[in-house]
Amino acid sequence: MSKTIIISNRLPLQLQIDNNTIKATPSVGGLATGMKSVHRDSNGVWIGWTGLTEEETPEELVDDVAKAAQDAQCVPVSLTEEDIDGFYYGFSNRTIWPLFHYFMEYTEFEKESYQTYVEVNKKYAEVVLENIEEGDTVWVHDYQLMLLPELIKKERPDVQIGFFLHIPFPSYEVFRTLPWREEILKGLLGSDLIGFHTYDYQRHFLSSVSRILRHEVSFNEITLKDRIVTVNSYPMGIDYDKFADAAAKHDAAKNQSELQRRLDLHIDSTPDAKMILSIDRLDYSKGIANRIRAYEYFLEKYPEFKEKVRLVMLAVPSRSNVPQYQLLKKEVDELVGRINGKFASVSWTPIWYFYRSMPFENLIDLYTTCEVALLTPIRDGMNLVAKEYVATRTDKTGVLILSEMAGAAQEMSEALIINPNNFEEIADALKQAMEMPEAEQIKRNKFLQKRLKRYNVEKWADDFMHSLHDTTHKSDIVKAIRMRQDQEDEMFDAYKKSEKRILFLDYDGTLRGFVNNPEDASPDDELIELIRSIHSQENTEVVIISGRDRHTLGTWWQDVPITLIAEHGVWKRPVGGEWAVTENLKNDWMETVRPILEKYVDRTAGTFIEEKNYSLAWHYRNADPDLGEKRASELSTVLKELSANNELGVLDGNKVLEIKDSTIHKGKAVTKHIFGKDYTFKFAIGDDWTDEYMFQDLPDEAFTIKVGLQKTAAKYYVDDTDRVRDLLKKFAAS
Numbered sequence: 001m002s003k004t005i006i007i008s009n010r011l012p013l014q015l016q017i018d019n020n021t022i023k024a025t026p027s028v029g030g031l032a033t034g035m036k037s038v039h040r041d042s043n044g045v046w047i048g049w050t051g052l053t054e055e056e057t058p059e060e061l062v063d064d065v066a067k068a069a070q071d072a073q074c075v076p077v078s079l080t081e082e083d084i085d086g087f088y089y090g091f092s093n094r095t096i097w098p099l100f101h102y103f104m105e106y107t108e109f110e111k112e113s114y115q116t117y118v119e120v121n122k123k124y125a126e127v128v129l130e131n132i133e134e135g136d137t138v139w140v141h142d143y144q145l146m147l148l149p150e151l152i153k154k155e156r157p158d159v160q161i162g163f164f165l166h167i168p169f170p171s172y173e174v175f176r177t178l179p180w181r182e183e184i185l186k187g188l189l190g191s192d193l194i195g196f197h198t199y200d201y202q203r204h205f206l207s208s209v210s211r212i213l214r215h216e217v218s219f220n221e222i223t224l225k226d227r228i229v230t231v232n233s234y235p236m237g238i239d240y241d242k243f244a245d246a247a248a249k250h251d252a253a254k255n256q257s258e259l260q261r262r263l264d265l266h267i268d269s270t271p272d273a274k275m276i277l278s279i280d281r282l283d284y285s286k287g288i289a290n291r292i293r294a295y296e297y298f299l300e301k302y303p304e305f306k307e308k309v310r311l312v313m314l315a316v317p318s319r320s321n322v323p324q325y326q327l328l329k330k331e332v333d334e335l336v337g338r339i340n341g342k343f344a345s346v347s348w349t350p351i352w353y354f355y356r357s358m359p360f361e362n363l364i365d366l367y368t369t370c371e372v373a374l375l376t377p378i379r380d381g382m383n384l385v386a387k388e389y390v391a392t393r394t395d396k397t398g399v400l401i402l403s404e405m406a407g408a409a410q411e412m413s414e415a416l417i418i419n420p421n422n423f424e425e426i427a428d429a430l431k432q433a434m435e436m437p438e439a440e441q442i443k444r445n446k447f448l449q450k451r452l453k454r455y456n457v458e459k460w461a462d463d464f465m466h467s468l469h470d471t472t473h474k475s476d477i478v479k480a481i482r483m484r485q486d487q488e489d490e491m492f493d494a495y496k497k498s499e500k501r502i503l504f505l506d507y508d509g510t511l512r513g514f515v516n517n518p519e520d521a522s523p524d525d526e527l528i529e530l531i532r533s534i535h536s537q538e539n540t541e542v543v544i545i546s547g548r549d550r551h552t553l554g555t556w557w558q559d560v561p562i563t564l565i566a567e568h569g570v571w572k573r574p575v576g577g578e579w580a581v582t583e584n585l586k587n588d589w590m591e592t593v594r595p596i597l598e599k600y601v602d603r604t605a606g607t608f609i610e611e612k613n614y615s616l617a618w619h620y621r622n623a624d625p626d627l628g629e630k631r632a633s634e635l636s637t638v639l640k641e642l643s644a645n646n647e648l649g650v651l652d653g654n655k656v657l658e659i660k661d662s663t664i665h666k667g668k669a670v671t672k673h674i675f676g677k678d679y680t681f682k683f684a685i686g687d688d689w690t691d692e693y694m695f696q697d698l699p700d701e702a703f704t705i706k707v708g709l710q711k712t713a714a715k716y717y718v719d720d721t722d723r724v725r726d727l728l729k730k731f732a733a734s
């Protein structure tokens, strides 16, 4: 039976050694808590790190570690102290975490820790590959494992791989600063589906892919040479019923509340003071220090709330080997001390501060007892605490104040949404929360609960898995039209048997890959030899048919006696002959069009005009991809309006717009060329829109091939210019 393999840095259980025996405790953090129910309900395994390094695990306990993991349907990845230093405390949490949360000043770019990150991703890949069986689906989680999809795909192209990023994906301007940006993007693109919490993270990722790797991105699909990668947003939900049920039980047994007991013990004798809850891992991205300062500002701005409110703050220890986290701990300790010292009275402590993690029951106690939750991250992928707080409010009272910088804010607009850097706004939101009528609290929470209950973690995981399985459908379409071996054999068979054969070959993007400067794309020696050798076969004609100008084509192929067709069919150089115009064309329109193109060159950096005898081309390959596409579509509209009455046509090529006589195109050129001749084998290959005319106009029996995975009228497609070269070699050897 096929299974789902979940992979994350940490397993949902963390192992410790206590008295020479293995002890397991649940992992904290949104990923582990959220995925736990998905793991429980699926027939799957979870691969990750146990929390124990190889050095910490004595020889005699190695089997016990494996057993403890196995009992929880987990498979451990064995890591050394050095691995954890470079991979977890290093690249993951000193480079990626701060960078992706826009803390540029905390970001370290260390080559050694990146190398360890690569090595550790390989260790994860090894364990995954050992555990994959046919039909399994792989779901990789989070920023610690961004190279893993590619490592798995390389070995197991048959396996479907999903990746979910739990933290924000930063804007291109921030991401581009990473020295290993290409490697990270390529690693992620080993996936079939990549998921983010919000649309903003998704669009930032797509923008980096198109700018850095220059891949074609269309809406939410990235076209690679042989696959399509789908990208989408899936806001992670929580196990709603688990929290709501636990809260209901807790409410029914009021005396269970530790907080209440604390109040009853008169540790603090202002039991009526409303409680403001704050829960996070102690992480600078969570805005804890700012939150305390904003609370101080609130008490100063609205002194009437002194002794009427209390901030209950749970900070869970996290990544304490990273210096920034140690500094933050110090800062928070000092702030809490200073503010309590400044405002406390004999009967009132303004902040109750806990620095530890709490078991589930105590969390429920905190959630249900506090009238307000104040969550003010500076950046946060999602923030599940916000959702858990709302889910536990069984009578629907309670006010959530949430930072607009948390992914959760996008779905929780009924909360009081604040900017975490605006103390004025936070202070006012706290006042509003304190004074909010119960009816309004209920109204807001009703909407929030309904949504959280519906899109719970199970629905979220289902949604992701369905989309992942749908990607098979897309790759099936790709497989259906990609030239199969038997189709290729059939074509070469027909070629060999034929007594009169013709091959129409497009040049750029087909015989040669694209380069930034078109003049640098001259044919290499191997290509020249191949073309010469095919052409020299008996009864075989090779025609290079290109949009290029005749001088360039003529120079590159001057010593090879093949037919050349330039400028989409305007010029022809027959075998052994001279260039001649095939049609009587006008070019007086150029005077009107050139200034328009020049205007677009001036406004769009990286673009330029190519002048041919009978056409003008505006190239935008080197422009910013988004701007290039936008300007191209704008220019195309302008040119089409202008050309309507002039028998001019606008050709949309590969990053080029070409304006020329509309009666000229490659389809017409090939039709004229084969007219009256009895070729028994016809072949055409090309990569862009201008080649579509050939594919459409050649008779049905022709073998037509598109280079690259795009919509086409050709019968087949091949991946790239390397595959074209393979085909040429086979023609030459036939």
Ligand SMILES: O=P(O)(O)OC[C@H]1O[C@H](O[C@H]2O[C@H](CO)[C@@H](O)[C@H](O)[C@H]2O)[C@H](O)[C@@H](O)[C@@H]1O
Pocket: 009, 010, 028, 029, 030, 031, 032, 034, 142, 143, 166, 167, 236, 318, 319, 380, 381, 382, 383, 384
């Ligand atoms: O494993 P740690 O280094 O101790 O960190 C705990 C987890 O923190 C991060 O959680 C993120 O995932 C949550 C659920 O999607 C999301 O709500 C939150 O905003 C994120 O910060 C981290 O992404 C996980 O990998 C860690 O395990």
Ligand SMILES: O=c1ccn([C@@H]2O[C@H](COP(=O)(O)OP(=O)(O)O)[C@@H](O)[C@H]2O)c(=O)[nH]1
Pocket: 027, 028, 029, 030, 031, 033, 034, 279, 280, 281, 316, 356, 357, 358, 359, 363, 382, 383, 384, 385, 386, 388
């Ligand atoms: O003592 C604690 C405090 C919090 N949590 C859980 O940790 C998760 C925190 O997730 P969130 O998305 O808010 O932030 P993250 O820590 O993942 O960045 C939530 O599910 C909490 O219930 C926990 O297990 N023990």
